[in-house]
Amino acid sequence: MDERRVARVWAPIISFARAEDVAPSTRHALLACGQAMSADDVGLSVVQGRNLREPVLAIGDRCEELEELQLMLGQGPGMDAAATDRPVLVPDLSVSAAADRWPVFAPAAVAHGAYGMFAFPVAIGAARIGVLDVYRRRPGSLSAAELADGLAFADAVLLLALDERGGLTFGAGRLIDGELPERRADVHQAAGMVSVQLGVGVDEALARLRAYAYVNGQRLVDVAAAVLARHLRLDSHDDNDVTAGIGITDIMDAPPSVGYEETEGEK
Amino acid sequence: MNTIDRAVRETFVELADTLVDDYDVIEFLGMLAPRVVDLLGITACGVALVDHHGTLSVVAASSEKTRLLELFQIQSSEGPSLDCYRTGLPVHEPDLPSAVERWPNFAPAARDAGFSAVHALPLRLRDTVIGTMNLFGSAADALEGEAVALAQAFADVATIGILHERTVREYELVAEQLQSALNSRILIEQAKGVLAERLSLSVDEAFAWLRDNARRHNRKLHDVAAAVVDGSVDLDGKIR
Numbered sequence: 001m002d003e004r005r006v007a008r009v010w011a012p013i014i015s016f017a018r019a020e021d022v023a024p025s026t027r028h029a030l031l032a033c034g035q036a037m038s039a040d041d042v043g044l045s046v047v048q049g050r051n052l053r054e055p056v057l058a059i060g061d062r063c064e065e066l067e068e069l070q071l072m073l074g075q076g077p078g079m080d081a082a083a084t085d086r087p088v089l090v091p092d093l094s095v096s097a098a099a100d101r102w103p104v105f106a107p108a109a110v111a112h113g114a115y116g117m118f119a120f121p122v123a124i125g126a127a128r129i130g131v132l133d134v135y136r137r138r139p140g141s142l143s144a145a146e147l148a149d150g151l152a153f154a155d156a157v158l159l160l161a162l163d164e165r166g167g168l169t170f171g172a173g174r175l176i177d178g179e180l181p182e183r184r185a186d187v188h189q190a191a192g193m194v195s196v197q198l199g200v201g202v203d204e205a206l207a208r209l210r211a212y213a214y215v216n217g218q219r220l221v222d223v224a225a226a227v228l229a230r231h232l233r234l235d236s237h238d239d240n241d242v243t244a245g246i247g248i249t250d251i252m253d254a255p256p257s258v259g260y261e262e263t264e265g266e267k
Numbered sequence: 268m269n270t271i272d273r274a275v276r277e278t279f280v281e282l283a284d285t286l287v288d289d290y291d292v293i294e295f296l297g298m299l300a301p302r303v304v305d306l307l308g309i310t311a312c313g314v315a316l317v318d319h320h321g322t323l324s325v326v327a328a329s330s331e332k333t334r335l336l337e338l339f340q341i342q343s344s345e346g347p348s349l350d351c352y353r354t355g356l357p358v359h360e361p362d363l364p365s366a367v368e369r370w371p372n373f374a375p376a377a378r379d380a381g382f383s384a385v386h387a388l389p390l391r392l393r394d395t396v397i398g399t400m401n402l403f404g405s406a407a408d409a410l411e412g413e414a415v416a417l418a419q420a421f422a423d424v425a426t427i428g429i430l431h432e433r434t435v436r437e438y439e440l441v442a443e444q445l446q447s448a449l450n451s452r453i454l455i456e457q458a459k460g461v462l463a464e465r466l467s468l469s470v471d472e473a474f475a476w477l478r479d480n481a482r483r484h485n486r487k488l489h490d491v492a493a494a495v496v497d498g499s500v501d502l503d504g505k506i507r
Contacts (some may be wrong), residue, residue: 006320049497086447089439125453126496144438151319151446185325185336185456189470192460192496202457202496228463228470 009152012036026160030059033134033153037146041114041135043067044157047082047128056130062112066135069108076105078131081119085128087151088119092139115139120154122161125188127203129161159210162203166211190224194234208234275417278302282424291487292448293455295428296327297478303421304329307414309404310382314390314425315339315348316398316445323348323398326452331474334380338373339401346373348399351387355396357419358387361406377403386410388422392430395438397445400425451489458492465502 012032017024026044034042041060045052045067055067070076077088080101090098092115098106109117116136122129132154142150187209188202195205212234213223226232282302285295296314303312313328313335325339342348347358347370360366361384367374377385386402400422402410410418430444455477462473480500481491494500 085450086443089443123450125450125457126493127457141439144442147439147442148319151442155320184340185453186340188453188456189460189463192457192462193464194460195457195496196461196464202461228460 009156026157027057029157029160030057034059036149037134039134040137043133044130046130050083052079052082066112066114073104075102077117077119078133081121081131085121090117091141093117113137118150120150122154122158127206129158132157162207162210166207168211168214187224190227193227197233275306291489292429293327293451294488299425300327300329309402311335311403313339313401316449317352318449326448332471338377341373341376345370347385347387348401351389351399352396355389360385388419390422390426455492458495461495
């Protein structure tokens with residue numbers, strides 16, 4: 001893990017939140033992202049599966065309009081990012097290649113003064129939350145560092161959005177405990193299992209796992225290991241309060257380590 | 268030409284054949300890894316890619332056994348892959364027991380998994396290291412001379428497979444394709460979890476289910492995993 005990039009992304013998010021004396025939220029991530037990437041507007045639209053559903057946050061004068069426009073027209077880089085699970089990087093919406101690809105959106109965006117547009121999926125695997133759209137009034141490619149920042153901010157937005165969904169405020173202290181963007185295989189395997197246990201999508205399952213870990217003061221990786229070892233099931237107890245609605249059906253008797261092969265077959 | 272040379276040549280031809288328009292990168296690497304094991308006479312091989320945080324994650328291995336995959340997990344914080352990625356140079360450690368000080372977590376874990384030699388080769392695109400190829404074996408499997416060159420050639424093939432084309436010009440494309448490969452892998456992990464729960468399988472068995480299903484129906488691994496996660500595949504009718 002490159003600590004510097006992590007710090008470069010999270011330090012400004014936290015300082016935007018501190019300035020308002022509140023816990024960091026997705027909005028602070030958008031503010032920090034705009035600053036780091038020299039963007040004029042930054043928007044977040046949520047998705048349902050691979051389709052954009054609605055704009056939820058817009059930073060900058062024209063952003064809300066641009067985000068609405070994209071949704072209304074059903075075309076644009078953000079739409080494509082959602083459909084393909086890939087970042088869509090457009091250094092200049094005024095060139096003909098952009099007009100060919102998004103015949104109505106591209107000229108309209110340019111008319112709104114947006115030339116550069118960089119859309120990043122806020123997603124991990126099949127857990128799709130939304131798309132982060134970064135707009136610039138001047139044309140030009142992202143530098144390699146800006147591109148890496150964009151991807152890292154999309155991860156930060158993902159974590160914040162998951163925790164907002166789980167009814168948690170994101171404690172800055174959790175960063176220090178290593179609750180960083182997870183590429184760990186076991187966490188995602190556990191999310192797959194929990195999605196079946198709760199009858200929800202993997203995005204919701206990931207949110208519940210994080211909430212469970214937070215509420216119980218455990219590390220996410222340890223909770224995931226317990227799920228994989230079938231020592232822990234997350235069951236939905238009818239109400240929606242995530243902190244009360246998740247119950248342990250089995251007790252974690254032994255520290256869940258790596259030995260889950262041994263328990264296979266046990267259900 | 269001896270048997271090994273012929274096998275090597277056939278493997279390169281086969282790999283090149285796979286690199287057609289619309290291939291599944293995880294599957295491609297999953298095919299490459301066991302070939303590398305056979306041709307180099309080692310025990311295990313895995314490919315790890317680095318993300319925009321600088322974290323290495325395994326995307327394919329010659330065996331999907333949990334114990335092997337954990338050796339890659341450890342290497343997000345220490346180990347030959349991380350050293351190789353950081354320096355851009357190959358790392359050869361033919362005697363893991365003597366490397367405990369260098370890698371206090373990795374070396375004992377690798378030993379417990381039955382390995383005593385390890386090699387890490389960079390996946391390079393000119394000046395950029397996009398990941399590593401990790402080779403594991405017993406003491407007798409330490410690679411020398413031509414074998415090292417062959418291993419690096421396989422690492423280069425993996426790079427080409429991941430970056431889709433030989434003449435990638437832009438870091439944007441590289442970032443996008445790395446992101447896509449890593450994300451594809453995560454989707455597979457999520458699908459393993461869904462299968463493990465729905466069919467009461469171990470995660471290792473769940474991967475075998477995915478691979479068999481993809482082969483039997485001639486579909487991409489990625490697509491089968493996506494269908495499993497979104498529930499559009501009838502699991503009950505297809506229990507092995």
